[in-house]
Amino acid sequence: MNAALSAIDLNYGYRANTVIEGFDLDVTPGEWLGIVGPNGSGKSTVLRMLSRLISPQQGTVAMGGECISAMSTKGIARKLTMLSQTQEAALDITVRELVRRGRNPHLNWFEECRGEHELVVDWALQVTSMAELQHRSLLALSGGERQRAWLAMCMAQSPEILLLDEPTTYLDIAHQLELMELIRRLNKEQGLTVIMVLHDLNQAARYCDRIVAVKDGAIVREGRPSEVFQVEFFRDVFGIEAKVHDDDGVPVYLPCGIANSREG
Incomplete structure (x- = not known):
């Protein structure tokens, strides 16, 4: 192997x-x-x-x-994906919008994140315990919540x-x-x-x-x-x-x- x-x-x-x-x-x-x-x-x-x-x-x-x-x-x-010490602190988007970005490597240039890709986003939010916060802005999260949100984006890359x-x-x-x-x-x-x-x-x-x-x-x-x-x-x-x-x-x-x- x-x-x-x-x-x-x-x-x-x-x-x-x-x-x-x-x-x-x-x-x-x-x-x-x-x-x-x-x-x-x-x-x-x-x-x-x-x-x-x-x-x-x-x-x-x-x-x-x-x-x-x-x-x-x-x-x-x-x-492969990487989570750094710090991320872009002023990014004013919702948690779900951030996690959707994790699907970009799996999308064609003209393709939107929907269908089976949205199911992967749902899974990434669930597995990182961020589903309840998915419609919150990143700016409204605590440091620990924000780090979990970025980890959810990483996991959405599969x-x-x-x-x-x-x-x-x-x-x-x-x-x-x-x-x-x-x-x-x-x-x-x-x-x-x-x-x-x-x-x-x-x-x-x-x-x-x-x-x-x-x-x-x-x-x-x-x-x-x-x-x-x-x-x-x-x-x-x-x-x-x-x-x-x-x-x-x-x-x-x-x-x-x-x-x-x-x-x-």
Whole structure:
């Protein structure tokens, strides 16, 4: 079976500044992969290359064994979608109008979103618990509701792969957990492959099947959360001392201070 998404020897940088170098990754269909690392480590750059928002200076990204650089934009959007940290805040349209935009990759240039496409919109609104808010303006929504609305648009694309770039950053803890539980349900019930850049390491450990840690543009740790979350991991990757506890099979870390070996 081909990997859902693969990165092969990716390199990216700005002039003399190398951001990503020799990056290799295979994501299994239906897997939830978490990408973590210090600020400036290259996490978001990797995600942008995986989604073809930017092109690697060297290397290949493949989806289902096919190089995405050779695929049409619509062809990619029928299989892959991305939810960023922030969206267009001043967009004064209803939730349903936004979610309808998710059907664009499946429509011909002259075709309207109706019939079976409207049924997919109904499903996306229902599965993200946004049906009751579908006629509200995005401007009238809370931050958590707005993030769910954009996720509903992503799901209306009927994707196989969902990329997320720190989607909980500006949400309070209740809305963070609500969004993470929703994504877990989509992952388990719909078989959605999820690749997520996360800032909250304990959330990464609780929800992700596998964690990839990036530092200075390269993968430095990889494995199940219980394999990655070791004292040395926090010291070497994040420059902190930490204690790790087992919470019913989920590793939870508690930061204790700056590591003595940290540079600077």
